Amino acid sequence: MHIVVCIKQVPDSAQIRVHPVTNTIMRQGVPAIINPYDLFALEEALCLKDKHGGTVTVITMGPPQAEAALRKALSFGADDAILITDRAFAGADTLATSFALASAIRQIQKNMPVDMVFTGKQTIDGDTAQVGPGVAKRLDMQLLTYVSKIVAVKPEASEIVVERRAEGGVQLLKTSLPCLVTVLEGNNQMRFANMPNMFRAARHPLKLWNREEAGIADDDIVKIGLKGSPTVVSKVFAPTPKSERAEMIEVESGDPKDMAVTVLSKMFTRFPAVEKEIAKRAR
């Protein structure tokens, strides 16, 4: 069984700081990590490999520094890693990104058929959850999003059964391979990298694919990067503060009890609906 896992290198949001005066992001020195949601996809792929055997290939599209994310994935146990990197990809929105990734996966398929493509449910920097569905459509693969559990994979029957999170419940779905699965968080935990894999990851000859190597012909340059992106950012701005700042509750005594009583009485005067809501709970 051959599983391709799409990952993305993202800035560690826990360490992003906002400039207190200009309200802009201070990107300097923010460490890059593998998108946390993608780790659930990678772990799920590695579990299937443990069970059924096979190969796990990780791919990412990004700048040359994204190599670090791929080496990390190798250290967890992925077998091969491909970095799709070219200036021509810069400025891609989700439509252009799915074109490039799908094209690269088609190249991978030329060497070894791909049974499944795994992605995280979304990234933590873009939060769009669109690239997975886009790649599935372009590869004409069955799409299984928000998969909370892989119930069974039968490679010989080319069949997979999964639980998919829907709005009010869970759908139990059966489909045929090849398929693309976006894996929901929380149902597994990334394994620790072991010593042999860490050594292997450091030495592994990473494949670097430029546009042509990713299978994108000259004619298709209009489908990648900025040119291939229908959406355009027309403006970026800091959120406007609400018309008024918070009314600060200050009491002479500095006693929390007095603060609590003060804020409640102010609130009930100005927001009778809140007082009503709370009164409801007394009954």
Added chain:
Amino acid sequence: MTDAAPAKKKRKFELDPKLAGYKGVWVFVEHERGQVHPVSWELMGEGRKLADMLGVELAGVVLGEPGEQTRRFCNEAMCHGADLCYLMADDILKDYRNEPFTKGMTDLVNAYQPEILLLGATTQGRDLAGSVATTLQTGLTADCTALTIDPDNRSLAATRPTFGGSLLCTIVTLNYRPQMATVRPRVMAMAERDASRSGRVIEHPLGMVESSIITKVLEYIPDAMQDKPQLAFADIIVSGGRGMKKPENFQLIWDLAQVLGAEVGASRPVVQAGWVDLERQVGQSGKTVRPKLYIAAGISGAIQHRVGMDASDCIIAINNDPNAPIFGFATYGIVGNAMTILPALTEAFRQKLAAVKKAG
């Protein structure tokens, strides 16, 4: 890579004449187990505004099984502001599945050519939106927090938090149609229902046979409602953030919530640290809420969190940093130690409740 391309030089925009035939605003009416998702009516309210700005019609799009139910959904769509409905009724569409819904929606768009298509950013809406946009090769802006029409070029201007969440960006889709956007539940206010409204229903066939569809639904397991937090629809929420310092201190949040009969929320760092369940995360990558009262303790108020809760009617913020951004948009601010202020609030609310009870 960014999630959208950076701005180019401003120049006069002219729509490709081939696209000029795309007219009207559509809202996908999402339903599951006989219930329309409230986000559809929230979008209908927003869609109405956009359609009026453009001077075009607003349509609901209903895909589902034949029968009284989908007819009723069309009728409800009109009551919530639609001028007409496109209905695709087929037994194949009984349960949501990506393949037939993508084909259905794509066919409808190609046949009737809307300029704007809005969907809820739910598991169903996002699954469908990404597939339809790719099939149609058009632009899609995810998880918008505001929608309007750019007066210069009549295109949809969709605003969403951008990279890292500390800034907002407005995204347009110029020479592609339809312009697609998803909006999360509770971001927009629900449209008023007007039972006297009606409109026409246009039926269109799906044109698929079940045997051609590879993915099958074996079973649907509904959630047990009682053990899942219903944050999005809660009237009172007490939330805690990193400023609570230790997981044990989070008990103070639970205590206050219990007295108030409130739901407990949290900011992302706290969820990532495993102090509370993912279901309770409020913000850009969690839930969007609009309660009557939101109490935020030890939450700095980064835009990530703010976009998920600033539609709350009243916000009480407690933080030991007087410069915390949350004081820039909360209703009431208390500078101090949440570990002493929370118990005081709990006690004050308890006394209030006792007083109400006594008064009968």
